Amino acid sequence: MKTWKGRVVVALGGNALGDTLPEQMDAVKLTAKTIVDLIAEGWQVIVSHGNGPQVGLINNAMAALSRENPRHPNTPLSVCVAMSQAYIGYDLQNAIREELNRREETKANPVSVATVITQVEVDPYDEAFLSSDKPIGHYMTREQAAFAAQQYGYQMREYGDKGWRRVVPSPRPQRIVEVDTIRTLADAGQMVIACGGGGIPVVRQKEGHLQGTAAVIDKDFCAALLAEELQADALLILTNVEKVALNYGKPEQKWLDQLDPNQIRSYAGQGQFAAGSMLPKVLAAMEFVEDGEDRVAIITQLEKASDALNGRTGTRIVGHS
Numbered sequence: 540m541k542t543w544k545g546r547v548v549v550a551l552g553g554n555a556l557g558d559t560l561p562e563q564m565d566a567v568k569l570t571a572k573t574i575v576d577l578i579a580e581g582w583q584v585i586v587s588h589g590n591g592p593q594v595g596l597i598n599n600a601m602a603a604l605s606r607e608n609p610r611h612p613n614t615p616l617s618v619c620v621a622m623s624q625a626y627i628g629y630d631l632q633n634a635i636r637e638e639l640n641r642r643e644e645t646k647a648n649p650v651s652v653a654t655v656i657t658q659v660e661v662d663p664y665d666e667a668f669l670s671s672d673k674p675i676g677h678y679m680t681r682e683q684a685a686f687a688a689q690q691y692g693y694q695m696r697e698y699g700d701k702g703w704r705r706v707v708p709s710p711r712p713q714r715i716v717e718v719d720t721i722r723t724l725a726d727a728g729q730m731v732i733a734c735g736g737g738g739i740p741v742v743r744q745k746e747g748h749l750q751g752t753a754a755v756i757d758k759d760f761c762a763a764l765l766a767e768e769l770q771a772d773a774l775l776i777l778t779n780v781e782k783v784a785l786n787y788g789k790p791e792q793k794w795l796d797q798l799d800p801n802q803i804r805s806y807a808g809q810g811q812f813a814a815g816s817m818l819p820k821v822l823a824a825m826e827f828v829e830d831g832e833d834r835v836a837i838i839t840q841l842e843k844a845s846d847a848l849n850g851r852t853g854t855r856i857v858g859h860s
């Protein structure tokens with residue numbers, strides 16, 4: 540069997556997929572190049588990704604269907620997440636397969652690529668269920684919001700002049716239901732796309748039934764759990780900034796080459812990392828490196844993946860020395 544340089548879980552951000560169907564068709568080509576670069580360098584790659592715009596458009600399409608035809612009840616958010624995993628996985632696995640087959644270095648011995656529809660258990664007593672913080676879907680007028688609240692039981696929040704949005708809880712991922720399948724494929728040298736959109740959130744009920752729940756799991760936390768479960772050497776969080784910064788967007792902004800857990804805790808306490816964007820990334824990176832020895836987590840820009848994994852850029856998060 541092939542020997543790898545190391546195992547890396549890659550978490551793709553929104554810029555790796557675009558916002559619309561044609562944008563995604565285009566974006567996955569560059570994303571596939573980035574991933575195949577890593578494979579060509581000898582890394583074993585497991586891919587995870589976000590799904591914000593995609594799950595939003597699926598949710599809207601399904602809502603339109605139920606408005607048009609009352610025979611179709613509203614589609615649960617968990618089902619929309621499952622649809623988004625399949626749709627994104629379909630585009631990604633094809634783009635990656637084509638890129639593997641195109642390149643001299645990889646075409647002789649191409650790795651197989653498949654998407655695993657992944658459910659992720661959350662704790663029904665997670666504090667996140669007490670406050671819905673995560674906005675999803677499009678903005679609505681006051682009347683539309685009132686209708687959605689009454690008709691579907693949605694929790695709605697007003698966002699100033701922009702209007703109203705549905706909000707859902709964002710609990711922590713506890714257990715990846717299909718993790719044995721993912722591990723078996725990875726151990727056999729195959730490439731897996733898993734935990735899309737942070738996974739389909741489910742709650743385990745009596746007799747083992749997994750009940751989908753109206754929540755959204757943060758994709759960076761879920762990727763960190765996946766990396767932990769697969770005993771990965773590295774967690775590579777690919778987004779649209781090359782490095783993490785202090786005083787981000789301010790005149791005294793300073794890009795960081797390295798962070799350790801103590802620094803992350805103290806900077807997070809100062810509010811240096813925005814909630815809902817950079818904060819989950821640094822916290823996920825910290826959890827991964829703290830849970831094992833000799834691990835690294837890197838936050839960088841999609842285009843810089845290879846440079847960052849080879850130590851030339853990005854913000855590296857390492858355990859306490």
Ligand code: ADP
Pocket residue numbers: 551552553554589777778779780782783784785786787811812813815816817818
């Ligand atoms: P993704 O889709 O990759 O998860 P996000 O928008 O959630 O992307 O997170 C990346 C964004 O985090 C950056 O575009 C940047 O605007 C923002 N950000 C917030 N705080 C910081 C920081 N301290 N350093 C760098 N980027 C930050």
Ligand code: MG
Pocket residue numbers: 552589815816
């Ligand atoms: Mg994000």
